[in-house]
Amino acid sequence: MIVCRTIQELKSALGERASDGKSLGFVPTMGYLHEGHASLLRKAREENDVAALSIFVNPLQFGPKEDLDRYPRDEERDLAIAAECGVDVVFLPTVQEMYPGRPLTKVIVDEVTDRMCGASRPGHFDGVGTVVSKLFHLLKPSRAYFGMKDAQQVAVIEQMVHDLNFDIEIVRCETVREPDGLALSSRNVYLSAEHRSQAVRLSQALNLAKEWLEEPGMTASGLKQRVESHIREADQAIIDYVELLAYPELSLIDEEARLSSYNGTVILALAVKFGTTRLIDNRLFETSKIGGGE
């Protein structure tokens, strides 16, 4: 496994490992790897000649009041996990290496970023689009792997890749969960024991929603109310948003129409704070299957 800290080192490592039309599978991360990341790395390893990982806590995607400074880091452990997953090349740049001088160029995706985390975290997805464009240009992957826990991020990257004709396949990967259902996240380490036990209500609500959806006449607005009530039973939970939107467009659907009459994929997406820790989770539903007696 070659660990590269500069763009120069990365280019020479890729020249060595990824030449001659070999396929390259790429997993961009902010580090502090967990089993969710490991599942992406194993998939990248399995489906490509070369597997590459980047670890970069990107300042551009953090708001001024967000957790950039305290974002958890553990390079040694990350490299051990990467090696175990069979990664060939790790790119671990400094902020100075990625942004020498003030960056003036932004890659901005409209509409898909209007709601959910795009509304709660203004500028966040501009930072994501910009850094992912940079990493795509630096690594030139054939395929890039993203976890569906960040479903809006996946929608934004897919739209960007489509609109700008990046010659890269975006691979959606399923959210990995703790045994009780909590979606894995590097931010879970922030949770106190009490918050950790209450946080299970997010995934519970998503599972219950699957059943609520089957009730005759259920609407988007009715479903969101049920989800919100279920989460509010955790007394420390502060709901940032509960949204039901078309996926991957992330456009509004008729709040009062029967969901069974909507034809397409919808996402039920949650962002909930426990203390200063903000958790997100989501689940996709095929509305054509509602009442289909799966």
Added chain:
Amino acid sequence: MIVCRTIQELKSALGERASDGKSLGFVPTMGYLHEGHASLLRKAREENDVAALSIFVNPLQFGPKEDLDRYPRDEERDLAIAAECGVDVVFLPTVQEMYPGRPLTKVIVDEVTDRMCGASRPGHFDGVGTVVSKLFHLLKPSRAYFGMKDAQQVAVIEQMVHDLNFDIEIVRCETVREPDGLALSSRNVYLSAEHRSQAVRLSQALNLAKEWLEEPGMTASGLKQRVESHIREADQAIIDYVELLAYPELSLIDEEARLSSYNGTVILALAVKFGTTRLIDNRLFETSKIGGGE
């Protein structure tokens, strides 16, 4: 020469011509080729294994009141010129091929676009950055060739390539001129005989500026006044802007300081309308050479 009208055709043509680590020189244009474009194509031909040309009148870079609909086109002549210059691959997509569905992603370069044509044509450079990103992803050139008549476009593309880590060398190419000095432009065909003869004042002013710069104590503001007066002697000329800025940053320089005390490259840039036809021209100066008795 392979002429491709779809992305699919382009991919198969590039697969055929540009495989195995061959270098590809790319000239993106809006067609209606003139000797300026031909000089770029010959350079791309000379310096690379494969030479590619794109012809696409990009709606995204035209304002709502601009000349998109009447922009001149002559595909047959363009293809003859391309063949003569030894082009291997021509990409001639439709608007539908380049923008299927509403594009939601924009590549935006700040600051470098604040002045000159960026100020006169709001949104223009967002359209340029976006379409050039798309073409770069589709053609994957080693080098891309741009004429310095569009000096701000060159500055914007260079900044974008730097900020987003495109692995592409941007080659600045000198402006090609008519015998009397008028910079070649596809838009010159719009000019009436009278406007055409008055239009020579743009390049004249840029040449005179070289002498005026040598006068002791000459300032940016003094130089611009001289240039404006010279152009105004053409009674049909309507000045859009005359600017003297640091290049390629396109940042302001002290208007009242002696230019000989400024250390760096400056651009003297003009945009002038004759009737409904807007012409641009510019010249770079090394201020360190002022008074150096070249």
